[in-house]
Amino acid sequence: MVKHVMSWSREILKLPFGTLYIGSLPLGCSLCHKGQKLVLFITGLCNRRCWYCPISDERRGKDIMFANEVQVRDLDEIIKQAMLMDARGTGITGGEPLLVFSRLIKIIKLLKSKLGSEHHIHLYTNGELLSRNHAILLKECGLDELRIHITSERSWKGVEIAINAGLLVGIEIPVIPNQLDYYKRLILRAESLGVKFINLNELEVSESNYMAMKLRGYDVKDDVPYAVKGSERTAVELLKWAKENTKRITIHYCPAKVKDAIQLKSRLKRIANKVAKPYEIVDEDGLLVKCVISSEGNMLPLLRLISEKVGKSKIHIVSGRYAEVSIAHLDEVIKLIKRSTDIKRKIKLYVVREHPITHLILEKIPLDI
Incomplete structure (x- = not known):
């Protein structure tokens, strides 16, 4: 009531x-x-x-x-x-x-x-x-x-x-x-x-x-x-x-x-707070925040390794070239990427802020690896 x-x-x-x-x-x-x-x-x-x-x-x-x-x-x-x-x-x-x-x-x-x-x-x-x-x-x-x-x-x-x-x-x-x-x-x-x-x-x-x-x-x-x-x-x-x-x-x-x-x-x-996935956090503006990993080539072995390290619920593997992962594990993700010397140069890493209703990306910040 x-x-x-x-x-x-x-x-x-x-x-x-x-x-x-x-x-x-x-x-x-x-x-x-x-x-x-x-x-x-x-x-x-x-x-x-x-x-x-x-x-x-x-x-x-x-x-x-x-x-x-x-x-x-x-x-x-x-x-x-x-x-x-x-x-x-x-x-x-x-x-x-x-x-x-x-x-x-x-x-x-x-x-x-x-x-x-x-x-x-x-x-x-x-x-x-x-x-x-x-x-x-x-x-x-x-x-x-x-x-x-x-x-x-x-x-x-x-x-x-x-x-x-x-x-x-x-x-x-x-x-x-x-x-x-x-x-x-x-x-x-x-x-x-x-x-x-x-x-x-x-x-x-x-x-x-x-x-x-x-x-x-x-x-x-x-x-x-x-x-x-x-x-x-x-x-x-x-x-x-x-x-x-x-x-x-x-x-x-x-x-x-x-x-x-x-x-x-x-x-x-x-x-x-109602729609956030386990790998997304809600910031002070009510937006969803997460990391995005993308690559020109296949990085599925790396993504599986990241999944083992951070936990399956903290990463969403869309394909071998794209995944979303919790920002709480950013340091661990960067370390694993740096060790993947064969594909490191092809990988791009971003922090994104997404609108929870429209799911439009409102901000995309590239990170140095």
């Missing part, structure tokens, strides 16, 4: 990498911070065209799905990706997920059925298309959190519909610099309606929204080139104001670097 143990406070509390909050951190956010949630992009279709939307052109306007950055084509593949990382929850995003409502309901039901009722699911939507029937069905199928991105008065209507249906509702919005008065009004209105939390996300820059940012006079931060300068300052000012002017609603600021520094790395580590 997933337990939420974050304490309640009207003080501004801080987590690693600049996360700030007042109140009690939402359970969905707590799991994300630990890298325990599958990120499910359910569709690129959307009824809005927000100028600050960071979704890539590869996904925007296309009805395609991605689970942890891997394109998936059916529901079974989603479950496979969730099980691969031993996910304790799923965050469903888009696009606008309500545009594929039947698919959305099927996915929520399947996740709960296959991974257990305690598998925590939160859903992102702008709320404009949310009907009373939608909200009731989402509640019945076990949705744990509904996060609404306010884009219009229709979004506020969606907030009211969701709360009346008994859903746990939060608001999640990017922080546009120097819009303090707007966000103050939003927070007070949300609290009066019974919204449980507001997530303030640092405004992010991507290839798809870069020109829109520049045209509006926004620039990137010096230390975080994918975050907008001034967004964090506005969020901190809002937290200080909220501390004195709100009573129960949670206000949570999430910096852009948290996704990269905490969420992504933690998620990769969970997956890597």
Whole structure:
């Protein structure tokens, strides 16, 4: 059973990498911070065209799905990706997920059925298309959190519909610099309606929204080139104001670097630890590290000798010209290669770092023998 143990406070509390909050951190956010949630992009279709939307052109306007950055084509593949990382929850995003409502309901039901009722699911939507029937069905199928991105008065209507249906509702919005008065009004209105939390996300820059940012006079931060300068300052000012002017609603600021520094790395580590072979180690970035031995000619006798020395589980002989071996035995491997004077000059040795999901080689370092 997933337990939420974050304490309640009207003080501004801080987590690693600049996360700030007042109140009690939402359970969905707590799991994300630990890298325990599958990120499910359910569709690129959307009824809005927000100028600050960071979704890539590869996904925007296309009805395609991605689970942890891997394109998936059916529901079974989603479950496979969730099980691969031993996910304790799923965050469903888009696009606008309500545009594929039947698919959305099927996915929520399947996740709960296959991974257990305690598998925590939160859903992102702008709320404009949310009907009373939608909200009731989402509640019945076990949705744990509904996060609404306010884009219009229709979004506020969606907030009211969701709360009346008994859903746990939060608001999640990017922080546009120097819009303090707007966000103050939003927070007070949300609290009066019974919204449980507001997530303030640092405004992010991507290839798809870069020109829109520049045209509006926004620039990137010096230390975080994918975050907008001034967004964090506005969020901190809002937290200080909220501390004195709100009573129960949670206000949570999430910096852009948290996704990269905490969420992504933690998620990769969970997956890597599950898929790593006995001859692979998991590094601090969640990548698989091993040695690769290759040769122009046959080196099978040498590879068998290495296997005898390091143990069969610590080497994977693909062919007489290629093998992968544990980096923990690198010194022993080099010694054995040096003794093989007849083929030593034909052998190449590398340390490689491999992505645990795509299995692409991200770094290949040649070693002198």
